[in-house]
Structure formats: C-alpha cells, structure tokens
Amino acid sequence: MSAGGRRVLAFLGILTVFVLLWEGYKWMGVTAGGVWPGTSIELPVRTNERSMPHVWDILFALFRPARRGGDLLLWVLLRAALFTWRSALLGFAFGSLVGFGLGVMFVRSPLAERGLMPYVVASQTVPILAIAPILVVWAGRLSVPRWVVVAVISAYLAFFPVAINTLRGLRSPQAEASELMTSYAASPRQVLWKLQAPAALPYLFPALKIAATAAVIGAIVGELPASMPDGLGRAILNFASAFSAAPAKLFASILVASLLGIVFVGAVAGAERAVVPQSMRLDAAETPAAVQEATA
Amino acid sequence: MTAVRLSGVDMVFNPGTGQEVKALAGIDLAVGQGEFVSLIGPSGCGKSTMLRLIGDLISPTVGAVAVNGKTPSAARIDRDYGMVFQSATLLEWRKIRANVELPLEIMETDKGERRERAEAMLELVGLADFADHYPWQLSGGMQQRVSIARALAFEPSILLMDEPFGALDEMTRERMQAELLRIWSETRTTVVFVTHSIPEAVFLSNRVVIMSPRPGRITRAVDIDLPQPRNRETREDQRFFELLTSVRDGLRAVEDM
Numbered sequence: 190m191s192a193g194g195r196r197v198l199a200f201l202g203i204l205t206v207f208v209l210l211w212e213g214y215k216w217m218g219v220t221a222g223g224v225w226p227g228t229s230i231e232l233p234v235r236t237n238e239r240s241m242p243h244v245w246d247i248l249f250a251l252f253r254p255a256r257r258g259g260d261l262l263l264w265v266l267l268r269a270a271l272f273t274w275r276s277a278l279l280g281f282a283f284g285s286l287v288g289f290g291l292g293v294m295f296v297r298s299p300l301a302e303r304g305l306m307p308y309v310v311a312s313q314t315v316p317i318l319a320i321a322p323i324l325v326v327w328a329g330r331l332s333v334p335r336w337v338v339v340a341v342i343s344a345y346l347a348f349f350p351v352a353i354n355t356l357r358g359l360r361s362p363q364a365e366a367s368e369l370m371t372s373y374a375a376s377p378r379q380v381l382w383k384l385q386a387p388a389a390l391p392y393l394f395p396a397l398k399i400a401a402t403a404a405v406i407g408a409i410v411g412e413l414p415a416s417m418p419d420g421l422g423r424a425i426l427n428f429a430s431a432f433s434a435a436p437a438k439l440f441a442s443i444l445v446a447s448l449l450g451i452v453f454v455g456a457v458a459g460a461e462r463a464v465v466p467q468s469m470r471l472d473a474a475e476t477p478a479a480v481q482e483a484t485a
Numbered sequence: 486m487t488a489v490r491l492s493g494v495d496m497v498f499n500p501g502t503g504q505e506v507k508a509l510a511g512i513d514l515a516v517g518q519g520e521f522v523s524l525i526g527p528s529g530c531g532k533s534t535m536l537r538l539i540g541d542l543i544s545p546t547v548g549a550v551a552v553n554g555k556t557p558s559a560a561r562i563d564r565d566y567g568m569v570f571q572s573a574t575l576l577e578w579r580k581i582r583a584n585v586e587l588p589l590e591i592m593e594t595d596k597g598e599r600r601e602r603a604e605a606m607l608e609l610v611g612l613a614d615f616a617d618h619y620p621w622q623l624s625g626g627m628q629q630r631v632s633i634a635r636a637l638a639f640e641p642s643i644l645l646m647d648e649p650f651g652a653l654d655e656m657t658r659e660r661m662q663a664e665l666l667r668i669w670s671e672t673r674t675t676v677v678f679v680t681h682s683i684p685e686a687v688f689l690s691n692r693v694v695i696m697s698p699r700p701g702r703i704t705r706a707v708d709i710d711l712p713q714p715r716n717r718e719t720r721e722d723q724r725f726f727e728l729l730t731s732v733r734d735g736l737r738a739v740e741d742m
Contacts (some may be wrong), residue, residue: 219677307651365574368542372568373591373639374561469577469620 208244215241220281240456242437247444250437262438266424266445273408273420274337275451281404281453282345285397288348292355292389293381302356313349317407320345322414335415346403354396391471394461401453409446421446487551488541488643488675489516494548496534496701508534510700512582513546520643521669521676524694525732526739532679533647533699537678540566540645553642560643564592567636567674571648573628575620575635580608584614585635592639606634609668615687628656632667637672644669644676653680659720662688666715687728688715694733697739705735 205236215227218236227234234240242250247418251263259265291309297304321342328338370380412422421442428439495573508531516522524532535716537543538550541557570735575584579713594602599704607613609628619629629649636644636647650658654664654678662685669676680686686693687709719725 254742363572363574365570366576368592369570370573371542371568372540372561372645373588374564375591379591383587388578389579431727449557466578466619468619 204436205251205267209450211244215243215428220325239436242440245473247437250435250441251444255438263445265318266442268420268422269419269421270445271447272336273405273412273422275350276339276420277343277401277404277449277453278409279337279340280345280407281347281397283340283399285351285400285423287344288351288353288400289355289398291348291352291395292359295352295356296359296385297377307410308319309349312345317342317346317410324411325414335417339411339415339417339420341409342415343404350396350399350403351393352385354392355389358392359385360390361392375467390465391430391469394457395471397457397461398454400448401457405450406455421449458478487515488518488520489677490512490549490551490554491515491538491551492551494538494545494550496538496543498532500546502504503602507700509538509545511703512701512703514703516675519675520677521674521689523678523690524681524696524738525680525683525693526696526701527685527698527736528681529701530698531741532696534701535696536645536647539643540568547732549626564588564639565642566680567639567641567644569629569632569636569646569649571618571643571651573625573632575628575631577620579620580616580617581623581631582621583613584620584631584662584738585638587635588639592627594639602638603634606638608692609633609637609671610634610664624657626653626661629661637668637674638643638739640672642675644674646676646678648679648681650685658682658685663716665689666713670714670740683729684720685733687711687725687732688719693732695735695739703741707732707735720737 205297205300214234215236218232220226223232223235224230251266252261254260255262255265279382285347291305294305324342324345325338328341366384366388367380377385409420409422410423411422413426417423425439425442425446428435428442432439491512491514494509494512495507497641498504498506504562512535514522514535518556523536523593525531534543538545539552539557541561542607544557550557553563553565555563574710576587579587581604584599585606586599589599589602603615604613607616610633612627612630615623615631616625622630623631633660650661653661666689678686678688678689688711691707693707693709694703696702697704707728711722711724711728
C-alpha cells in the first residue's frame with residue numbers, strides 16, 4: 190500500500206477509535222445510570238443528550254437548517270469559516286512576515302535580541318482577549334475594514350512561533366559554513382539568502398504550522414470584540430449560548446472550526462513538501478538515519 | 486615571491502580574563518608561492534589557529550601577517566583564499582554542481598562561466614558524473630573532493646586546509662592525498678595544510694613545520710626533498726621512511742619538552 194493510503198487508513202482508524210470511545214462511554218453511562226459500572230462513583234462527564242449528543246446527531250445537525258426555514262447548518266458554518274479564514278490568512282501572512290523579519294533582525298544584532306526579546310515573549314503572555322478590544326478601539330479612528338483589524342489580532346498570535354524558530358533556523362548552520370562565507374568575503378545579504386535562510390527553512394515550516402492554527406484562533410477570538418456577525422466567532426458564541434437547547438450545533442461548529450485549522454495546516458505542509466527537500470525535513474530527517482542504524 | 490609571511494605573531498584568546506589562553510607565541514613563518522607546507526603537532530599546538538590567522542578569520546594579538554604582500558583582510562576581500570575544513574561543509578539543499586558554484590555566485594561571476602568552471606572543477610576531482618546529485622547521496626571522501634573542487638573553483642592563490650582528510654578511512658585518505666598532489670601540480674596553488682598524520686605531511690609537502698603546544702611555537706621545519714611527481718612508490722621509498730623518522734623525532738622532542 191502507498192504511504193498516502195496508509196496515512197488515510199490511519200486517520201480513519203483513529204477517527205473510528207474516537208467515535209467508539211465517545212459512544213462507548215455514553216452507552217456505559219446510560220446503561221449504568223451515570224456511575225462507573227458496579228460502583229456508585231459518578232462519571233466525570235454526564236452522558237445525557239445535552240452533555241454528549243450522539244455522534245450521528247452532531248452530523249445530522251449539519252444537514253438540518255440552522256434556523257427554521259434557513260440554510261443548512263453546514264452551509265452557514267462553512268460560509269462563516271470562509272469568512273474567518275480571510276482574516277486568518279491575512280493575519281498568518283502578516284504575522285509570518287513580521288516573525289521572519291524579527292528573526293533576521295535578532296540574528297544580525299544581539300543588542301536588538303537582548304532588548305526586544307522580553308517584549309516579544311511578554312506579548313504572548315497577555316491574553317488575546319485583553320488585546321483584541323484595544324486593537325478594535327484603536328483601529329476605530331482609521332478607516333480600516335473590520336476584517337483587517339481581525340487579521341491584525343490574528344497576526345499578533347501568529348508572529349511569535351515564526352520569530353522564535355526563524356532565529357533558531359538562521360543560527361543553525363555550522364560555524365565552518367559561516368567561516369566559508371567569510372572567506373568568500375560574502376556580504377551580509379548574501380550570507381542571509383544563500384546560507385542562513387535556506388538553512389532556516391526546515392525550522393520555519395513547523396513554526397508556520399503552529400502559526401496557521403494560531404491565526405485561526407486569533408481570527409475567531411478577534412471577531413468577538415470586533416462584533417462581526419459573519420464569522421465563526423459569532424457562530425460559536427451563538428451556539429454556545431443556545432447550548433442546552435441544541436448542543437449538537439455547538440459540537441458541529443467545533444468540527445467545522447477544526448476542519449478549517451486542518452485544511453490550513455495541510456496547505457502549509459503541502460508547501461513544505463514542495464520547498465524543503467526530504468533529507469532536510471526535521472521530522473523526516475531523524476527517521477531514515479535511525480532506521481538505517483537499526484537495520485544495518 | 487612569498488605568499489604568506491607571519492612575523493613575531495602572538496595569539497592570546499580572552500586576554501585579561503580568567504580564561505586567558507596563549508595559543509601562539511613568537512611565530513615566524515614564510516611560505517613561498519606555489520609551496521606546499523604542512524603544519525603538524527599535538528592537539529592544542531595552535532596549528533588551526535595559525536591557519537585561521539592567515540585566513541583572516543581571527544587577528545593576531547601581537548605581530549603581523551602578510552598575504553601576497555597585503556593584509557589578510559585585504560587578501561580575503563580579493564578572494565585569495567580557498568578554504569577546506571575537516572567536515573566537507575556542503576550546503577545540503579544544493580546539488581553538487583550548485584555547491585561548487587557557490588563561491589562563484591557570491592563573486593557574481595556570470596552564469597555561463599560559473600557552469601563551465603564548476604564542470605571543469607568536478608572533472609578535476611573526478612566527480613563530473615555526480616553534478617546533479619545531492620550531498621547526502623555521496624560518500625564522505627566524495628563530499629570532501631567536492632569541497633576541494635569548491636575551494637578551487639574561483640582560482641584562489643592560496644589553499645588553506647584544516648585536517649581535510651581527518652575523518653576519512655586510511656585507504657580513502659591515501660587516494661585523496663594522491664589526488665590532492667595531482668591537483669596541486671596542475672594548479673600550482675600555494676597550500677597550507679594542517680594535519681595530525683606524519684605520513685600524510687611527509688607525502689604531501691615541500692616542507693613540514695613541527696609545532697609544540699602551550700603556547701604554540703614552531704620548533705623545527707623539515708624540508709621534504711622527495712622527487713615529484715609522488716606516487717604509490719614514493720611511500721615505499723627509503724628516503725620517505727627517513728623523512729618520517731626525522732619528523733617523528735621532531736615531534737618526540739616536542740613531547741619531551
């Protein structure tokens with residue numbers, strides 16, 4: 190079987206296990222009356238329809254109108270996801286550029302690294318929930334479309350992993366490689382583009398995957414203070430407030446939100462396969478060597 | 486004409502701190518144009534430091550270094566140095582051809598000439614068939630030949646080699662030495678070669694410079710009067726053995742100091 194086929198099979202297998210665990214737990218709770226079978230210890234999560242709807246109920250909910258007489262929930266959520274993705278994509282692009290720029294600046298100037306790194310780290314310890322409304326208020330004066338403001342909030346989360354790993358990647362060449370460039374009297378720009386940046390690619394892509402998911406979260410959270418009615422953020426908030434009446438809808442929107450993240454990360458992984466040779470990929474690089482050792 | 490001259494050179498690392506290390510003291514050395522000189526000595530005798538001083542990767546604490554009548558820094562900017570390290574240091578994302586072209590790219594040689602030079606250099610080291618391979622597809626010895634091709638690609642006047650064959654097995658090593666001598670006789674480049682191996686130093690050099698550690702000093706130089714071209718028979722020559730003994734005695738004297 191091809192590697193791709195095996196991957197799909199593994200994915201489906203694990204999905205099946207999750208579904209079985211969910212439904213098995215639910216079945217156990219329902220038949221034993223909410224306690225561990227044979228004991229009187231209560232289960233940590235209730236198994237009624239409100240706490241844990243059946244997997245098929247969640248899937249069915251996607252194909253029923255979101256509200257009476259309206260579009261299917263699936264369409265509503267996909268439209269919302271697409272809307273959110275626009276902000277997430279811009280935020281991802283912008284955040285990655287800023288992150289890469291910071292990495293380059295830090296590798297060039299230890300002073301800049303020492304001076305700015307604490308702020309870069311601090312920026313990530315402040316909850317995005319506090320930053321987002323401030324950015325929305327600040328942008329109120331400018332005639333920037335709201336979705337762009339949301340993109341900036343999303344970039345705020347996305348830039349960090351890219352900055353950290355870019356710096357690490359730019360520093361990854363051996364000392365000899367740098368000395369070689371010195372012996373050619375290469376300019377700093379040549380050193381960056383011919384040695385450091387290509388060497389950083391294997392470090393950059395894992396960071397871009399993290400940035401992609403962070404950008405989606407940033408966009409979803411950013412939509413709330415920006416009071417945007419069209420994105421996933423509002424949809425999730427609405428379904429959360431109606432959770433006790435229609436729990437399946439919230440679970441369905443979680444599915445769609447994670448689908449958005451998976452597709453986004455998948456696209457980055459595709460770009461990685463196109464750009465970084467197999468032998469240089471950090472996740473793949475270790476395996477062949479280890480396998481060779483083991484089979485030698 | 487003198488290619489490299491070191492006069493009264495001291496090298497002190499971390500001066501004025503608790504970790505002060507005197508790596509070289511009172512070094513005087515002149516290497517003639519087209520000469521092949523080996524630096525040999527126990528670990529910590531500063532032979533690599535000397536190579537780095539000549540190559541302008543570090544600057545001497547005291548004394549002067551002149552390369553082709555210029556400062557090392559001017560020589561580096563004029564691209565007088567080809568460097569080869571113990572590890573081949575090939576860029577793994579570049580094919581072999583592109584690795585050899587790297588210095589030419591940096592020196593902004595035009596594309597056609599770059600390609601031509603790379604082909605010629607790969608031909609010279611016997612790897613023309615591997616131009617489109619990636620470094621990881623080549624053995625350690627082949628990678629090191631690529632790194633020599635890369636160092637020669639822009640026709641530097643001085644080749645600085647820091648234990649280039651140190652990581653290779655004995656058979657590959659001897660083959661590489663013969664190859665290096667052939668290349669040297671074709672290009673007539675000045676070579677400063679750092680090594681731990683006595684037979685390697687004697688087989689390759691016009692002159693073997695023996696160094697002692699802590700601080701690194703030059704204790705003796707042995708002229709190697711073996712005829713050129715040198716080949717497999719050279720290694721069985723009576724004179725070869727005499728010279729081995731003479732270098733070994735020089736190194737023993739160092740140990741006893």
